[in-house]
Amino acid sequence: MTTRRKFLTTAAASVPATLAAPAVLAQAPIKWRMQTYAGPALAVEVVDTCIRQFNEIAQGQMEIELYHADQLVPTGELFRALQKGTIDAVQSDDDSMASPTEVTVFGGYFPLGLRYSLDVPALFNHWGLDEIWKEEYAKVGVRHISAGSWDPCNFATKTPIKSLEDLKGLRVFTFPTAGRFLSRFGVVPVTLPWEDVEVALQTGELDGIAWSGITEDYTSGWANVTNYFLTNNISGAWIGHFFANLDRWNEVPDHLKTLMEVCFNSSHYHRQHWYWNGEASLRVNETKLESTTIPDSEWQTVEDEAHKFWDEIAAESELKAKIVGIFKAYNETMVKAGKPYRYS
Incomplete structure (x- = not known):
């Protein structure tokens, strides 16, 4: 009897756990x-x-x-x-x-x-x-x-950009840090809700965007309200x-x-x-946007200014200096590695 009572007690104790399992699975x-x-x-x-x-x-x-x-x-x-x-x-x-x-x-x-x-x-x-x-x-x-x-980040604009002079005075939808950098070349950064950009380009509130590559220009409808695509980019990703x-x-x-x-x-x-x-196929196969390019010799000014910008960011804090150092070391490694990592 003692053994039987122990067995029944043990079995009874196990029932709630068994019955509780479906409740766990049924939780929201x-x-x-x-x-x-x-x-x-x-x-x-x-x-x-x-x-x-x-x-x-x-x-x-x-x-x-x-x-x-x-x-x-x-x-x-x-x-x-x-x-x-x-x-x-x-x-x-x-x-x-x-x-x-x-x-x-x-x-x-x-x-x-x-x-x-x-x-x-x-x-x-x-x-x-x-x-x-x-x-x-x-x-x-x-x-x-x-x-x-x-x-990458390229310009899509209503007027062609063929030199740095053409950037001056352009009202451009872009990101805060990109806008801070581009203002050095006369660009006027404009902040808008994403969904308002297309209308702003149509009404003339914006002259262009520096928010994406050509893939998003077509996907988001911006290729319908701009005319030119600058192949030089301010960042590759x-x-x-x-x-x-x-x-x-x-x-x-x-x-x-x-x-x-x-x-x-x-x-x-x-x-x-x-x-x-x-980014490749749309440049080659679509015709809504005409491609323009600033010559490498002139674009080098932008490259040089970017490195000055990095140093300014690095001076703001110890951690920013550490991250800028990583960017510098990484890019130096890519340049030393040569093609296909870097072509120039």
């Missing part, structure tokens, strides 16, 4: 809201697919609701909304979402810091930038998930990221964190070949 999924910097047409290529794949593979355990540029909050307020937990995750660059960090100035288009899109993952995965970004964002309650590259509110990130089970990272890396990879192909 973790729900996140993410906002991207991209408008609807562009988001199809830069983020939509990876979010859809994440939601499918998560099998009801977690769901990310994706919102496009300015749908929940203006792009310039993305960081504050993320930090407060108003939204859970963001796809953006540091610069345009006004992150209050030491690394913000390097996000988006750091002038002449990059030649090709592969420079971004190389710098983050092999030259220490990923660790720096994670440390800096953790200080302000944000998880830096991963960095990736986007398109945009540095963008996926971010999450740190508290929300810490609440997510490890396997879903890993799934997020894998899906976001898939997005980074897709952009690598989508932009690489688009």
Whole structure:
């Protein structure tokens, strides 16, 4: 009888745990809201697919609701909304979402810091930038998930640019740091909501944009309201990221964190070949935008000024000096490596 009572007690104790299992599986999924910097047409290529794949593979355990540029909050307020937990995750660059960090100035288009899109993952995965970004964002309650590259930064304008003189007085939609640099050449940076840019180009409020390469000019509709594309770029790739509110990130089970990272890396990879192909094929096969070029001898002025700009940024803080040093060492290595890493 003693043995039987022990068996029944043990069996009874195990019943609640057995019955509780379905309840755990039936719990409501973790729900996140993410906002991207991209408008609807562009988001199809830069983020939509990876979010859809994440939601499918998560099998009801977690769901990310994706919102496009300015749908929940203006792009310039993305960081504050993320930090407060108003939204859970963001796809953006540091610069345009006004992150209050030491690394913000390097996000988006750091002038002449990059030649090709592969420079971004190389710098983050092999030259220490990923660790720096994670440390800096953790200080302000944000998880830096991963960095990736986007398109280069070229001018698309209504009038042709064939010399640096043609830049003077142009009202241009661009990023904060890019605008700060371009103002040295007489460019007037203009800040607008992303969705208002096309109309501003039509009404004459803007003379052009320095926000993307030619792929986005066509994808976003800007090739319909501009006439010329300057082949010289002020950066060979945009540095963008996926971010999450740190508290929300810490609440997510490890396997879903890993799934997020894998899906976001898939997005980074897709952009690598989508932009690489688009930047070449659209120049060759489409005719809405006429290409112009500033001669290399004159463009060298911009290259030289960029390095002065780097030194000014480095003087602002010890950490900025460290990052500028990484950019310098990386570019020196690429130049010494020669073709195909650098052609000049």
